Amino acid sequence: MQLIKTLTASTALLVVAAGSAYADDHMASDMTLVSWGGAYQNSQIKAYAEPYMEMNPGVSITWDESSNEAVAKLRAMNEANNVTWDLVDVVAADAMRLCDEGLAMEIDPNEVLAEAPDGTSAEDDFGDLLVSDCFIPQIVYSTTFGYREDMVPAGTPAPTDICALFDTETYPGMRSLEKRPINNMEWALLCDGVAKDEVYSVLETPEGQQRALDKLATIKDSVIWWSAGADTPQLLADGEVFMGSTYNGRLFSAIEEQDQPIAMLWDAQVFDLDGWIIPSGLPEERLNRVLDFVKFATDTQRLADQAAYISYGPARFSSAPLVGKHAELGIDMAPHMPTDPANAKNTFLYNYEFWADYRDDIDAKFQAWLAQ
């Protein structure tokens, strides 16, 4: 399913564009951006795309909601020698694979991205989040848990520890977990007594992988496995599960926008990154336009603006102090950010190198285990 929404300024402005585009150092006057659709894409439209189009009347932006299958599609486009996308929003792990496959363009952050207002170079401002040579980070999101407040047994304190996931005696009820090994294996090992900094060295070994699966096996009968980010909020809202993992922004909208009796369990949340990649081999005019847009769309103010529409943390250090209130609800966004100190007491950063290497192997074991 592909919903393509075209946002054009107006036909009249397009005529003006022909002139201004020429003046703009041979930049194409339209762009196709690929994103995830829904609230997230909306936050990008509001925070970067609309302001950019206001500054550059005549530029038109087409959105394609294909980020889900961006890697496969981009590969197919590349093989057909017909890449129609100009800028693609992907999670960092996919960016790394696109970079490995030579499908994404390598960038020099200091050249392509804007400096922070105080003059800090882009490379320092994004810091460790530049996890791949092709990746332009936008937001930090986390995969974390939500639970039904009204399903906590009477007299029991609300869960504050990730291991409540495995404690079906204290907290009875179903759980929902993502149908893939990533994150679940780490949580299982953590709750099986493995120290946080040893999780990946344990998970590297077949014994460690079996250990994690054995731990997950203790709750296998009470797990509903999800494959779409919207599943857990729906399962929680319907009371199908007591607790479940999903992206923190999904839980934010279930809690704050839809007023569901759900609470966040931030313990051992796994940080992950989402950002842009530029497909390799774009013609010069289109590339110029995209570079111009990216520089604008990932500057300090724009990333901070985005946080007014969705509860994901901006990927720049310099944006954090500028995060304000939600654009419609008017509540302070900072306490809802995964990066807020109160929420980030115990966190994990998705280990890209590890999962790039072990993903296929562990996934085969995980799926075989699921099918048993």
Added chain:
Amino acid sequence: MRQKMRALMLVAPLLIFVVVTFIVPILSMLFRSVENDIVPNTIPGTVIALSQWDGSSGEPPHENVYRNLYIDLFKAEEAKQHTRLGSRLNYEQSGLSSLFRTTGRSLDDIGELWQDPLEDIDPNFEEGSFWFEMMSGSGGEDFLETRRELMALMSDEDMNGDVGFVPSEEIIQLLPWTARAYTDFALWAAIRDGDTVAEEDPWESVYGALGMDLTNPDTVSAINSYNGAGASALQAAAANIDQLPQFGFREAFTEEDKDWGSADIWATIKLYSPSMTPGYFLNSVDMTLTPDGIVMKPENQQIYTTLFMRTLIMALIITASCIVLGYPVAWLLANLPMRTASILMILVLLPFWTSLLVRTSAWKVLLQQQGVINEILVWLGFVNDADRLVLMNNATGTVIAMTHILLPFMILPLYSVMKTIPPSYQRAAKSLGATNWTAFWRVYFPQSVPGIGAGSILVFILAIGYYITPEIVGGTDGVFISNRIAYHISSSLNWGLAAALGSILLVVVLGLYWCYDKIVGIDNVKLGG
């Protein structure tokens, strides 16, 4: 003959359309299930050198393999192909993806181990123009073309064009490694970057290659009697070998990552170095290729045979339930008065006009534990609140939802066949003394069998390829092989494995079709009057 040609001309547009948009893409996709060009194309020299290596010794290969690897990998890194190779090999052994990625980053550093001392020995080595003069000459045209071909295969790009450089035959004989590395550099600089070779500083790999040449005592003595371009610099280098690194490329690679010293890694590379591989097909039946032959995978990684069997069994169950549910409906449709029948027909067709996702999500609302069906059963007192029925996220959910979705494909062929059975036959049977049941079973039913056949084939084949519905309501034991194929196409990017699984599925379906033809006879299938 003329007539036939004319007929062919008439269908030609459709035929060409089908071949171009359907058959060719399918064949090319299926071909990926054995294709393995990427390994011999990306590291051709290494693959040849590695064929001499005996993996059973447990020792890492000879220095010669590492030298080839360095030359191959350096140009692959320039073309950003080394990480693709890493991803490919990582399907066979975990860890190779990052091994190739990180090694790619340190190739320059390895070259500099030789570059720095060489430039200290004779500053001429710093100059691109000096290198150009030393390396060019005549007689190396064939050599250039060979390297050009290898480069084109590796980078998947057209490398045609004027290089502005011909290696000299004398240098090729004198410095074989250096000639390869420099020619690769010249091709890349001239054709990919559009630069003038003489003005460019050579790659670090060229210095590394000179280091390789200088370890050969014959080369050193040949250099001392050489008097072509660059002779004095080469002689200076030959006289000062002790200033160059006193270790080989095996040590240099192992220093960057100890995995390069492991025989396992090399065994995997060697196993997957032919340009065709049975590896993907073996994987799809839970087997794997090892240096000792083909073995079953460990039990905790076997999944595909289970999934194939499950897919077939569940598709059969779904087909059977479609027959059971669809037959009475089709009979009603065929026997009711026209007006009532057409209203009923709309009810049958209605689901066709609703999106598949919407229908499946609707089943979710109905089937979940807090869903409509369970709520009603609890309210009526048939089921305890504590143990509500588990109707989805398992095989039951898949069967229920898919039976509903595929039901029209059973009803429509049944209906069109039943429509053609004259009611007088049954009346005749009854007037001859048959009971209602006998009249139906002996007279009516046999005539409706072609409809059942057509409906079953349609439903079965559609069911076998479904993956959206099982993904949403199937949980863990209700997913099909197609879900894994979709995963390998869009998530793991292991298109070779996806193609192998798809080919097997295609062959199984064709095989079942053949069986059906042998047992029931395909002439017995009717889609309508």
